[in-house]
Amino acid sequence: MVSSRPTSTADLRSATGLTEKETGAALLELQERYSQQTSGIVLRNVAGGYLLSTNPACSAAVERFRQEARPAPLSGAAHEVLACALYLGPLTRSGISRVRGVNSDAVVRNLLERGLLVEVGTDRDAPGSPALLAVTDEFLAATGASSAEDFPALQELVAPEELARVRERLISSGEPPPATEAP
Amino acid sequence: MIFEPPGRSLSGFTVELDVYSGPYEWLLALILKDELEIFEVPLRELVDLYLSSRDREVANSLERDTDFAGSAAALVLLKSSTLSPAVEPEADGVEDESLSPKELAERLSEYLKIRRGAEHLRERFAANAGQHPSAHTLPPRRGRLRIRPDRVSLAARRAFSRLLEPPTRHLGPITVTLQELANLISVALAGGPVSYEVLTRDMDRLNRAVAFAAALSLAQEGRLTLSQPEPLGPLTLAPSP
Numbered sequence: 001m002v003s004s005r006p007t008s009t010a011d012l013r014s015a016t017g018l019t020e021k022e023t024g025a026a027l028l029e030l031q032e033r034y035s036q037q038t039s040g041i042v043l044r045n046v047a048g049g050y051l052l053s054t055n056p057a058c059s060a061a062v063e064r065f066r067q068e069a070r071p072a073p074l075s076g077a078a079h080e081v082l083a084c085a086l087y088l089g090p091l092t093r094s095g096i097s098r099v100r101g102v103n104s105d106a107v108v109r110n111l112l113e114r115g116l117l118v119e120v121g122t123d124r125d126a127p128g129s130p131a132l133l134a135v136t137d138e139f140l141a142a143t144g145a146s147s148a149e150d151f152p153a154l155q156e157l158v159a160p161e162e163l164a165r166v167r168e169r170l171i172s173s174g175e176p177p178p179a180t181e182a183p
Numbered sequence: 184m185i186f187e188p189p190g191r192s193l194s195g196f197t198v199e200l201d202v203y204s205g206p207y208e209w210l211l212a213l214i215l216k217d218e219l220e221i222f223e224v225p226l227r228e229l230v231d232l233y234l235s236s237r238d239r240e241v242a243n244s245l246e247r248d249t250d251f252a253g254s255a256a257a258l259v260l261l262k263s264s265t266l267s268p269a270v271e272p273e274a275d276g277v278e279d280e281s282l283s284p285k286e287l288a289e290r291l292s293e294y295l296k297i298r299r300g301a302e303h304l305r306e307r308f309a310a311n312a313g314q315h316p317s318a319h320t321l322p323p324r325r326g327r328l329r330i331r332p333d334r335v336s337l338a339a340r341r342a343f344s345r346l347l348e349p350p351t352r353h354l355g356p357i358t359v360t361l362q363e364l365a366n367l368i369s370v371a372l373a374g375g376p377v378s379y380e381v382l383t384r385d386m387d388r389l390n391r392a393v394a395f396a397a398a399l400s401l402a403q404e405g406r407l408t409l410s411q412p413e414p415l416g417p418l419t420l421a422p423s424p
Contacts, residue, residue: 004316041317052317059313066315072202074308076301077222083300099297101290103265106220143304144311157299158292166295167288 006049006141047140048147071114077107082116082135087154090120090132108133116142192247193254198232200225207233211254214261221262230255359390364397368420372407376421 013023027043027050034043040055054062063070074082081104084096096104111117116139119131135148145151196207202223203210213219233251238244371377379398383391398420401407411418 042314044314053314054317056311056313059315062313062315070312072223073312074305075223076305079301079304079308080297082304083297086304087297087300099290099293101294106222106265110220110223142311143307144314145307151300152303154296154300157303158296163292163295166291167285 003051006044006047006051006137008049012050044141044144045146046144047137051141075107077102077104078111080104081107081111082139085117085133085135086139086148086151090134092123092126092130092132094126094130096133192243192250196233196236196247196251198229200228200232207254211258214258221258221265224258224262226255226258226262229258357389359393361393361397361400364390364394365401368394368397368401368407372420372422376419379418379420382420 009020009023009027012018012027013020016023018026027045031043031045033039034041034052036042036055036057040058042053042055044051044053059070077100080100081096084091084099088095088099093105093108096108108117112119112133115136117133118136120134121132122129123132140147140150143151193207197205198207198210200210203213203219210219210224214221214224233255237248241247368382371382379395383394386394398407398409402409405423407423408421409418410421
């Protein structure tokens, strides 16, 4: 209740003096007690730790009480940039633009300001050593994910048959038309 | 008839969008100042809003339409140029050559996966929206605190600096009080009005200044009157009637 960030089990063990087994059992019990179906406060396992949050069903009342509006929903471009950073990251701004085929600098800037992306280093092999971008713990918390492994693998998102159709269509369209015999 | 200044025909047009609500002119200013992402502004919705608020009976409707068409076209251009592919010259200065169908297929496949990943993320964001942490935000973790050296030095200067006291060495030791000079003036006025110059003829600079302050103080209390017919002219002190 005193941390607005997810608290890792190691930190919980350190603070309570419980063993790993006891901590796990206590957390399971708490998750049942503070579940989305039965409680206004929900215990979530996100971003590599545990976080007590308000139930989404109470969000309207909470936002009225806090007198703040929910942040504007992300655009489609922003979701694509986050997907690039999540599945292909860390990667540079130009890497993201290359995958999407459009300039993504403005979208990246917006996501950095919202704390969903962070610069985690530099690509020393590239000219100018551009910054490498990755998703943040805030991103994991906002998507309800415990870690990046919680997301489905990129290969699973598109059926192999669909990919094969795309390849076939493009390759066939690039081939020269079959030569026709002169009459 | 109300005449609007030239170029301000759209001053009365306000818009209600998800990303912005207010005067259209301010929306343009925010976009130009990069305070608002052009990506986030639905241009079609903007045009619909204008068309729905359009009034043919207004005297300057043609001017309004022209101004809106011009600004909307500029927004379309700006958005399209921002969205245009980033051209990255190759190391030898030659721009990226056209891709073969196979390479294009690979790229498109990769983008298709990212697109599906983005759709998945959208669902997860929506499913987890409206959950607020139950606790207040703790101070930043060690290593995540950003320290700006210039602000630290400014804060240190403010904390350790004191106001400089004005130099007083030129005044010499203060050997007279306001009360003493006030008594002196009262005695002098017993014989009738007296000029300030005569009163302070034998005094040094400090005593003259204190005498003037004493005279002002007595005048404020109503015990004497000061008269100076012309600016910087002779000053006469007279007992109050």
